[in-house]
Amino acid sequence: MSVSSKPIAIIAGVGPGTGAAIARKFAATYPVVLLSRNPDTYTPIVDAINQSGGQAMGISTDVSDSKSVKAMVEKVKYEHGNTVKCAAAIFNASGAFVRKPFLELTEEVLDASYAGSVKGSFLFAQATLPLLLWSTTAPPPPTHPPTLIFTGATASVKGSALFAAFATMKFALRALAQSLAREFGPKGVHVAHAVIDGVIDIPRTQSYGLPKEAKIDPEAIADAYWHLHTQPKTSFTWEIDIRPGVERW
Amino acid sequence: MSVSSKPIAIIAGVGPGTGAAIARKFAATYPVVLLSRNPDTYTPIVDAINQSGGQAMGISTDVSDSKSVKAMVEKVKYEHGNTVKCAAAIFNASGAFVRKPFLELTEEVLDASYAGSVKGSFLFAQATLPLLLWSTTAPPPPTHPPTLIFTGATASVKGSALFAAFATMKFALRALAQSLAREFGPKGVHVAHAVIDGVIDIPRTQSYGLPKEAKIDPEAIADAYWHLHTQPKTSFTWEIDIRPGVERW
Amino acid sequence: MSVSSKPIAIIAGVGPGTGAAIARKFAATYPVVLLSRNPDTYTPIVDAINQSGGQAMGISTDVSDSKSVKAMVEKVKYEHGNTVKCAAAIFNASGAFVRKPFLELTEEVLDASYAGSVKGSFLFAQATLPLLLWSTTAPPPPTHPPTLIFTGATASVKGSALFAAFATMKFALRALAQSLAREFGPKGVHVAHAVIDGVIDIPRTQSYGLPKEAKIDPEAIADAYWHLHTQPKTSFTWEIDIRPGVERW
């Protein structure tokens, strides 16, 4: 067991794009814990951070499974100590993107979308909020207010045709973020929601044929999240939207 | 089997307040099918409608259970014929109202809220949309465009503190309604969502100590739903809000 | 001077489309007063209403000019008595529709848009609210709560590119309606706003080449406004949107 006295950042949903950029950004200041179901997803990012002087660990976690989330917290405490503080928790996981005529959607698809987006964000918030709250009370006071950020999408604010399964859960995630912002803001925890309104420039979207300038830069998302994290408790932003300048909206 | 050539209205979530008022309103024009889990809930309303010259039947249905919803459709077809048309389908069911500190919410409460609000509305929409679409194509043309209405609440558009479980699912329901409006409006089905922003004047809220004028009249909700139903396909309203004139908002 | 003991409806912005339909609808119940700058606009509608058994008068009014609006009120009182009650006041006037690159807009265009939409609605509301409030207090009580309705557009909720002059004023009109709804709802006056989200089927839009079903029916707008007017004071709708079922939004 290696006890770190530094507060940590926990990031759920770490792929080769946004999650990795967020992880690198926060790893410049905090030890980071990266969560994804498949270790193959976080391992290269963990390795890269550790090799470049940061401190990172990955934990294979299914955020939609409460037992898996509890085990994750145990592992975090084992590694970082029982009195570990959390400086930032970022929910960047996403249920599968589904675009389908409504009458072709199955109950299973809806359940999976619920599990990934809503149940997952709920369990993640329940697991990390005690550690975030602890940061506000245990001395020394935090450099920045502890922060809980949820990544949303266009479908968080617009229920387009054929997006019934996806938009329901993104709307729900936004409601969760808003309710938590109102409950935990007065307690010193900054809860925020980001509407990522466009295609992100990650390996998976290379094939979309979009010009570079039409795709959101994951580093810019990470910078925005870091900015949110640095806001003092007198001046919290609840929601930002991010989109390419050329985007039609 | 009694075959009715008249299109029917199906109303899910029929209690002594809004559901009953909607049922009576639509029963003035259509045979109505009332759904609730417990027959004790719909029986008095069914009886009252039948005794006053209308045509009503109740079907014990758990809208969050796909088998139960399928059995409901079978029963509707048995009673009203395999080629039954649906003029209006109204989802007025509500998951349990939960107001609780976030860290005291259990996974079970979230799941129940999902089942009642989101899964329920999803399965109800999948069961009724084929009957609504059928109304648009099978001659004679409908008097009014077939209509699918979802009942929302303040929490559909505002995630208040302590309402995480309730607001997530109400936001999700609103997303579903919006997505379906965009998909099925061009096909001639009118999908609408109502933000009921206040306390409804029903037996359960008698004890709230509010003056009569501070509580929404269920008959007025029913009138509004009927008005939505009568809108021609050139002029659909997607969303209305309803609140007492004295309400602070 | 012909004194009418019946409450009246006043409609600003009466052209051959929506305004005329609203006038006819409300004239079925109330004497109506129709306002537009040019008498040629209201005369045919006034005549048609009077010939079909209704009671209508037109008053040439520039709603953006306080003197003109005051003179209108004097004329209304001269015709309908000093204690005239207003059952409904509807602001259907619209500043000129402007779609232009921002850097080509002139200050004069902005001023004209302000005058027509914002100043006009402000003066109209200030002129009619005393008559609407009077309806709530002078016996006998009104059949329906006195109602003040503002007609908005897509640009009331979306600031599209090239719509800077138009959208600013439509957003402003919506703010006015919302503020008045909150101030006067508790006093028994129903204030509402309608987002007319599409092309209206009027003579001027014949040339647009749109199929009939893609254009909003003015009669349906009038029906919706009448429905708003009939809502009891326990159950006010603040905002409705109206669009063709086939509209993309």
Added chain:
Amino acid sequence: MSVSSKPIAIIAGVGPGTGAAIARKFAATYPVVLLSRNPDTYTPIVDAINQSGGQAMGISTDVSDSKSVKAMVEKVKYEHGNTVKCAAAIFNASGAFVRKPFLELTEEVLDASYAGSVKGSFLFAQATLPLLLWSTTAPPPPTHPPTLIFTGATASVKGSALFAAFATMKFALRALAQSLAREFGPKGVHVAHAVIDGVIDIPRTQSYGLPKEAKIDPEAIADAYWHLHTQPKTSFTWEIDIRPGVERW
């Protein structure tokens, strides 16, 4: 005439609070031009910036007067050269805050609110956008995309009772910002709007009796604006909200 080859920042509405903080923040990187009607307002800020190694000038300007705005641009060009580039333009001016029963508002108050908020922001945007666009085309390319930011308030998104004059114009300002974001984003200019949702911690609000933590820190607003300015053109935020963590909303 002192020609600066560095792009400048222009800030309208510079008082001892937010405007001053924004000015200091941007002065760390750019020569700044501060606008207010009364030189007494900007002089101490200009002096402080110049004394601490920055470069600042003030220009007495009435942003609601097109001649005054044109003269300001002339003066800027005289000082910084005819080919001056603008890196950031920030509209922080505000019409007078008015809270009054609607029927007590005068036409003059509405006109003044229009002039200060809408006409002012319109003229400011028309004056600065050519300089912002110039930054995107004239070599060398800008370090950060040129940015136009508008300061809004709670009343930008909520028309409260008694706020008719104030909210109309704040809604209008938001519409302007949104329309410009859509028009000029594709051209490489970042247009953003900030909903400042709370009391700002400035000398004028000392008497409000609020605890320090319940008031927004002007430095935090400046930091947020700077962050917006640094976003790359693939990743623009259109709107942020800022409020104290303890705020009820």
